[in-house]
Amino acid sequence: MPYLSQHHWVDRIAGWLYWWKHAREEHERGIPLTAETGRKLEGCKDWTWNMALDPRMTLRPMALADVPLLDLWDRQPHVIAATSDNPDQPKAFGDTYWPDELALTAPDNRYVIAELDGRPIGAMQIIDPCTEQTHYWGEVEPNLRAIDIWIGAADDLGKGYGEMMMRRAFQVCFAEPAVTAIVIDPLASNTRAHKFYRRLGFVPEDRRLFGDDDCLVHRLTREAWRQRFPND
Ligand SMILES: CC(C)(COP(=O)(O)OP(=O)(O)OC[C@H]1O[C@@H](n2cnc3c(N)ncnc32)[C@H](O)[C@@H]1OP(=O)(O)O)[C@@H](O)C(=O)NCCC(=O)NCCS
Numbered sequence: 345m346p347y348l349s350q351h352h353w354v355d356r357i358a359g360w361l362y363w364w365k366h367a368r369e370e371h372e373r374g375i376p377l378t379a380e381t382g383r384k385l386e387g388c389k390d391w392t393w394n395m396a397l398d399p400r401m402t403l404r405p406m407a408l409a410d411v412p413l414l415d416l417w418d419r420q421p422h423v424i425a426a427t428s429d430n431p432d433q434p435k436a437f438g439d440t441y442w443p444d445e446l447a448l449t450a451p452d453n454r455y456v457i458a459e460l461d462g463r464p465i466g467a468m469q470i471i472d473p474c475t476e477q478t479h480y481w482g483e484v485e486p487n488l489r490a491i492d493i494w495i496g497a498a499d500d501l502g503k504g505y506g507e508m509m510m511r512r513a514f515q516v517c518f519a520e521p522a523v524t525a526i527v528i529d530p531l532a533s534n535t536r537a538h539k540f541y542r543r544l545g546f547v548p549e550d551r552r553l554f555g556d557d558d559c560l561v562h563r564l565t566r567e568a569w570r571q572r573f574p575n576d
Contacts (some may be wrong), residue, residue, distance in 0.1 A: 397576055401508040406455035411442045417496035429533055452476045458509040465505055466495040487524045489517040510544055511576055514569050524566055529559040545572035
């Protein structure tokens with residue numbers, strides 16, 4: 345009966361997804377895999393890890409018209425928590441005034457809005473950390489890109505949109521042949537983001553203070569990106 349068999353397949357897919365998530369988490373925590381799990385996980389990679397990037401996700405330059413939305417996002421607790429270890433902070437990014445920030449836009453300092461089917465869901469900053477004018481990263485090698493990412497509404501978290509945004513940004517960054525790697529600087533306390541970045545192929549490399557912020561720098565090399573997302 346089609347009705348019953350549909351349910352059968354829903355259950356099978358749900359069970360498989362549950363197994364896959366669990367197995368990957370164990371793998372990421374360094375728990376040794378059995379030969380059987382290892383083989384299955386390798387098989388999954390071909391199927392899920394290489395899934396095409398969703399065409400509904402696009403990046404466009406941030407504009408002054410986005411400022412009210414950015415101000416709203418700056419007051420969301422998950423965005424504040426990602427930018428400061430101070431629990432009393434009323435808004436994210438300190439006293440950033442977005443119109444001033446946008447005036448600093450340059451080829452080596454770009455702000456973009458991520459849209460899903462035309463709906464703005466988050467923002468990113470993509471810089472050349474070696475040349476951008478604030479020298480936030482200090483002494484750093486050339487030919488890198490650094491990315492900051494935040495999803496605005498809590499309802500949009502945990503749905504895979506962050507991965508889509510990052511994959512679009514990787515395409516933008518690595519389209520420039522000279523770029524060798526992408527670096528990011530999540531707060532050391534932002535362990536959920538660390539897990540997110542490791543899943544994308546980033547490797548933690550250095551604990552560093554940026555001003556008062558205690559951060560764990562991660563790096564994604566061009567080779568790791570190619571291996572992780574061969575079809576992007
Ligand atoms: C980090 C972030 C961009 C990830 O995007 P996302 O769409 O939520 O991520 P995905 O759906 O692709 O993956 C979900 C994973 O993201 C991670 N994550 C990080 N912060 C999270 C949050 N506040 N809520 C939910 N998931 C979060 C978790 O590891 C989660 O995996 P889990 O469901 O197994 O716990 C997004 O959570 C975010 O904007 N967080 C706040 C800002 C931030 O931390 N930016 C990074 C600073 S460098």
